[in-house]
Amino acid sequence: MLEIKNLHASIDDTKILKGLNLSVSAGEVHAIMGPNGSGKSTLASVIAGREDYDVTDGEINFGGSELSDLGPDERAREGIFLAFQYPVEIPGVSTTNFMKTAVNQVREANGEKPLDAVQFLKLMKEKMKLVNIKQELLSRSINEGFSGGEKKRNEIFQMAMLEPKLAILDETDSGLDIDALKIVSNGVNALKSNENATVVVTHYQRLLDYIVPDFVHVLMDGKIVKSGDKNLALELEEKGYDWIKVKN
Amino acid sequence: MIDASELKDSVENENDLVTKEIKTKSLKNIAPSFKNYREEYKYTPFIRRIEKKFSSFNPSSDIKNHEEYRELIPDSEKYYIVIVNGSFLKQISSLPVEIEINNYKGLTKENREIFNSTYSKTDDSNFDIFSTINSIQHQNCLTFRINKSTVLDGKISIYNIVDSKNPVYFRKCFHIGKNSKVSFSEKFIYTSHESYFSNSVTEIFMDENSNLNYFTDQNINKNYHYNSINVFQKKDSISNFHTYSFSGAIIRNNLNIKLTEKNCYANMYGFYAIKNSSHIDNHTSVDHIDESSISNEHYKGIVDKDSNGVFNGKIYVRQKAQKTNAFQANNNILLSDSAKVNTKPQLEIWADDVKCSHGCTVGQLDEDALFYLMSRGISRKDATSLLLSAFSTDITDKIEDEDIRENYELMILRELEELNHE
Numbered sequence: 001m002l003e004i005k006n007l008h009a010s011i012d013d014t015k016i017l018k019g020l021n022l023s024v025s026a027g028e029v030h031a032i033m034g035p036n037g038s039g040k041s042t043l044a045s046v047i048a049g050r051e052d053y054d055v056t057d058g059e060i061n062f063g064g065s066e067l068s069d070l071g072p073d074e075r076a077r078e079g080i081f082l083a084f085q086y087p088v089e090i091p092g093v094s095t096t097n098f099m100k101t102a103v104n105q106v107r108e109a110n111g112e113k114p115l116d117a118v119q120f121l122k123l124m125k126e127k128m129k130l131v132n133i134k135q136e137l138l139s140r141s142i143n144e145g146f147s148g149g150e151k152k153r154n155e156i157f158q159m160a161m162l163e164p165k166l167a168i169l170d171e172t173d174s175g176l177d178i179d180a181l182k183i184v185s186n187g188v189n190a191l192k193s194n195e196n197a198t199v200v201v202t203h204y205q206r207l208l209d210y211i212v213p214d215f216v217h218v219l220m221d222g223k224i225v226k227s228g229d230k231n232l233a234l235e236l237e238e239k240g241y242d243w244i245k246v247k248n
Numbered sequence: 249m250i251d252a253s254e255l256k257d258s259v260e261n262e263n264d265l266v267t268k269e270i271k272t273k274s275l276k277n278i279a280p281s282f283k284n285y286r287e288e289y290k291y292t293p294f295i296r297r298i299e300k301k302f303s304s305f306n307p308s309s310d311i312k313n314h315e316e317y318r319e320l321i322p323d324s325e326k327y328y329i330v331i332v333n334g335s336f337l338k339q340i341s342s343l344p345v346e347i348e349i350n351n352y353k354g355l356t357k358e359n360r361e362i363f364n365s366t367y368s369k370t371d372d373s374n375f376d377i378f379s380t381i382n383s384i385q386h387q388n389c390l391t392f393r394i395n396k397s398t399v400l401d402g403k404i405s406i407y408n409i410v411d412s413k414n415p416v417y418f419r420k421c422f423h424i425g426k427n428s429k430v431s432f433s434e435k436f437i438y439t440s441h442e443s444y445f446s447n448s449v450t451e452i453f454m455d456e457n458s459n460l461n462y463f464t465d466q467n468i469n470k471n472y473h474y475n476s477i478n479v480f481q482k483k484d485s486i487s488n489f490h491t492y493s494f495s496g497a498i499i500r501n502n503l504n505i506k507l508t509e510k511n512c513y514a515n516m517y518g519f520y521a522i523k524n525s526s527h528i529d530n531h532t533s534v535d536h537i538d539e540s541s542i543s544n545e546h547y548k549g550i551v552d553k554d555s556n557g558v559f560n561g562k563i564y565v566r567q568k569a570q571k572t573n574a575f576q577a578n579n580n581i582l583l584s585d586s587a588k589v590n591t592k593p594q595l596e597i598w599a600d601d602v603k604c605s606h607g608c609t610v611g612q613l614d615e616d617a618l619f620y621l622m623s624r625g626i627s628r629k630d631a632t633s634l635l636l637s638a639f640s641t642d643i644t645d646k647i648e649d650e651d652i653r654e655n656y657e658l659m660i661l662r663e664l665e666e667l668n669h670e
Contacts, residue, residue, distance in 0.1 A: 049623070
């Protein structure tokens with residue numbers, strides 16, 4: 001589904017990704033772990049198409065098409081979703097209005113009819129349950145004045161609305177207490193299927209107790225230096241990232 | 249330069265005694281007003297541009313067949329006032345019975361006395377050269393008398409039609425009686441797409457506990473416009489000004505509010521979306537003269553390529569005006585490297601027990617917000633539209649009347665659609 005080969009990316013002439021390879025197939029959950037500044041969030045942003053980053057070499061192939069010429073909106077329509085580490089607050093635009101525009105633009109791009117108000121509301125109600133989010137929160141300005149937990153739940157709600165093929169969760173656990181973490185993880189797990197894939201970017205092993213990965217990759221200095229199964233995460237938690245540094 | 253002999257002739261030729269007195273006084277004000285020009289028009293080269301376009305400041309009074317003007321009024325309007333080239337066309341206006349609208353020169357003695365205390369008494373013709381010229385060159389002052397305890401639902405629209413190659417002068421005086429509540433919506437309509445010039449001066453006297461909503465919208469393509477609104481508020485009165493500007497070769501708005509007694513409330517809201525090399529300048533001032541009054545000002549604008557926005561907000565708090573609350577904000581979004589905004593708050597406070605705040609911002613579209621919206625599948629164009637219209641909502645939200653608010657929201661959406669090119 002996702003095939004990344006020799007990816008090099010930089011921001012303002014600072015090289016961050018230095019030849020990264022990653023292959024994700026449908027039905028899989030991958031965890032990307034790594035210390036601060038290793039390039040985890042950059043990877044997430046580059047896949048989603050953030051224009052601040054320059055891809056200087058390598059390729060990202062998604063579902064058979066090369067992504068580098070596509071804008072973030074086009075990538076989203078292809079089925080890529082990024083749950084933000086820091087969801088943006090947008091005064092004056094309600095989440096409901098935002099999602100209605102987004103869902104219908106994605107549908108249109110895929111040759112489906114736009115949802116009318118009634119259909120949309122029905123879909124929204126159904127997805128709201130998944131992350132235990134209230135309607136009044138969604139009729140407010142996007143993320144404005146939301147608590148950390150509410151923001152992350154809103155991310156997963158949007159993911160549920162858009163039903164992406166590939167979901168990238170960028171440090172979704174940061175700033176969450178244990179209850180919120182459970183709600184968010186349950187949401188992600190409920191959306192999992194054989195058709196879609198999830199990439200979880202995280203610092204800590206904690207999240208992986210709830211969203212169990214098939215593969216764990218360690219990202220250091222812009223490259224994946226080690227891959228394994230979920231036990232790798234436990235080992236990292238115990239021994240720290242220095243353990244890998246020493247080994248290399 | 250301004251041709252003084254031409255202005256002198258205008259004074260000489262005036263037959264009405266009171267008007268002649270006003271014009272004589274204004275003639276003497278030419279020099280003092282000119283002194284302020286350099287500072288007050290620092291970013292708006294208005295006089296130079298007008299002088300290049302027009303050989304004379306003399307007005308025109310030519311008026312075509314009335315039916316042609318009637319066609320400019322939408323069917324949806326209930327009450328409307330049609331003024332063409334400064335002359336009130338009563339025949340094709342639709343007036344509510346509650347309000348007396350007449351030319352000053354045709355007033356009864358009683359009404360004359362009411363307006364004599366305000367006519368050219370509260371305007372800025374001793375300060376701004378364009379108002380000085382208006383005071384000298386206007387031919388008719390249209391008076392609006394709203395008797396005490398008159399409460400009018402809905403709005404009265406004022407259509408100022410500019411249909412002349414010569415400068416056009418509009419002059420109005422409002423007297424809003426005690427405990428009255430009214431709404432006016434003023435539009436400036438030019439029959440040409442370019443190069444016409446109109447100069448409008450309005451004085452509004454608000455008696456105790458009166459309530460006024462005043463809307464102005466300006467979308468005049470490549471024409472020129474000067475507009476000075478001067479308000480004099482008595483105790484417990486509430487004024488709400490809503491100014492929407494979209495295009496104009498140069499538009500200059502002066503909004504001057506004097507809160508002369510206790511417990512006045514003045515709200516000034518403005519929104520501009522400037523495109524097609526337009527230049528829009530909002531100069532406001534609010535003068536807190538007595539204690540416990542509140543003024544609230546918020547102007548927001550979006551400026552497109554090669555266009556210019558100017559904002560200057562003065563707040564005066566006099567020594568006697570303790571317990572004043574005065575707030576001011578001006579926020580701008582520049583859509584292009586060649587868009588420009590000059591914004592300046594100007595506060596002068598003599599009282600010591602007051603709450604004042606001000607803030608100006610000039611920025612660009614928030615790229616983080618844009619990326620966030622686009623990452624959900626929304627195109628750049630639609631994401632931009634969403635953000636820009638969201639930017640305008642805290643101004644349109646201030647419109648109490650739902651129909652009027654929706655009308656302005658739609659107007660803004662249409663304008664943003666044109667602004668938002670890929």
